[in-house]
Amino acid sequence: MSWIDDPEFDTSKPFGPQTLPYGVITAAGRQEVAVRVGDHALPLAPLAASLGERLAALVSGDSLDTLLAAGHTQWTELRARLTEIVTADTAPDGATLVPLSTVDTVLPFRVGDYVDFYSSRYHAENAGRIFRPDGEPLLPNWTHLPVGYHGRSGTVFVSGTEIRRPHGQRRGSDGPKFGPSARLDIEAEVGFVCGGPVASRVSTSDADQHVFGVVLLNDWSARDIQGWEAQPLGPFLGKSFATSISAWVTPLEAFDAARVDVPDPGHTRMDYLLEKQPCGLDLRLEVHWNGALVSTPPFKEMSYSCAQQLAHMTVNGATVRPGDLFGSGTVSGPERQQWGSFLELSWGGKEPIDVGGTQRTFLEDGDSVVITATAPGANASVVGLAEVAGTIAPAE
Structure with missing residues (x-):
């Protein structure tokens, strides 16, 4: 028995004594x-x-x-x-x-550097087929390293913060045009909150010393702005306007029973990316759009673990510091109902998604998105990740 009188404080519930975010x-x-x-x-x-x-x-x-x-x-x-x-x-x-x-x-820590990765093979292949239908879905480097980019920490917001539709340049029939994004999307991700001593060249074996905890992360994405500007460089204004994270940080230690091996990405890993113990996580995500469940992405299908991502982003001498945040990249699985972005679910806007009886492709003003997740815990318990939620406000 515990002195805490709350029916949700039970090992069978996500926020029982096994979680403690x-x-x-x-x-x-x-x-x-x-x-x-x-x-x-x-x-x-x-x-x-x-x-x-x-x-x-x-x-x-x-x-x-x-x-x-x-x-x-x-x-x-x-x-x-x-x-x-x-x-x-x-x-x-x-x-x-x-x-x-x-x-x-409120946002529970001061965000330092923010890096976002691209580590789901299924998401990368889907995006490749959508954007490069006549080419190979995966670019040559993808199976050799966890692809990522350095994002904007100043627009990381706590769950529940309203998300303003961004302006930017986008492709037009006779040249670029400027205005609010018309293809606003989400990316269901997992975020890792860093701590411990400042360090560089962190080995996969030492990742636990520098990853304090785990949050859910929504990498809001303006696909039309992104598609026009990301030639040839990577994400910029199409991503930097907003990233949402959970208000509660679940300690990495809470997921000890959820550790799994990461899938083989299709190559022999370089020495600095080898793992001596399983560092993948069996997290089960759910994406709700205006209250309707539209996707159930499985994090265990990610081809690179947080330990490999941290090792890669510091291997060149870059440091990791307390308060740094990095995102896993969109979580997608092999089945359509497991895809973690509306870009994929609508196949580039060509195939509307049933959202509670309404047909949608991308986000409209007033839409809300809530991402939740759980993981298996010790002794048949359930470990929770606090939701990340956001509602779209009209462009100013």
Whole structure:
């Protein structure tokens, strides 16, 4: 028995004691670090006496920045202590449960560098067939390295933030034209929040020392702007206007039972991308468009793990720092109902998608998208990832 009276705080539910994600809530006019227990937030600063001075200092501020910088040993120690606290028979001094419905959540950490990858073979092949119907679906480099690009950290938003339809140049019949995007899309992704010491040339074996936790990520994409500008360079204005992430960061440690080998991408991996232990994750995503379930992307099908992505993005001497964020790339599976973008589901806008009885291709003003995910936990438990949600506002 636990002192926490919440039916969702159970190992059979996504946010039971096996998950314990961290976030930052706004309550009584102040921001404070909290851990999610079922459908409640448990503020951590008031638990200083139970946590002890050293651990309490990690979560006494108004963001996760101090915790991210602390490093793996203290992440593990704090998680173990919080597990003891939330599963105890009696509440510790200062404990207050706050219903999630009564608080606002904010971006829980200061985002440093942001990198986004392109690591689903199924998504890459689908996109290749759509954009290059007469060519090979995969470009030659794809099976040798996790393709990625350096994105814009200043437009990473917390789940629930309204997404404004972007302006930009797009292809016209007689030359480029300027205006709001008419082909606004999503990409259902998984994001990895970095922490620990500043480092470069991180090996796959050391990735756990630098990846604090996991969020869901929506890489909003203006396909018409992207298609015109990305010749020959990569994503720019078609991507940089908005990226949404979960308000709650689930510790990487919570996914120990969900570790799987990544699929063979079709080549012999170079030494720096080899893994000594499984680093893929068996995450099951769901994409809801205006309340209708339109896709169920399987993350275990990704051809590159977070460890390989981190190794690749630091192999040239670039650093990873606390607060850095990187996205997995669109998660897509082998079956149509497992594709993680509307570009794929509508096959480039040619085949409308049934969205609760309405036929759609790309996002219209007022549309909302919610992405959720779970993973198998230890002892038949379920580990949750907090949703990432957004609603499209008209262009200004």
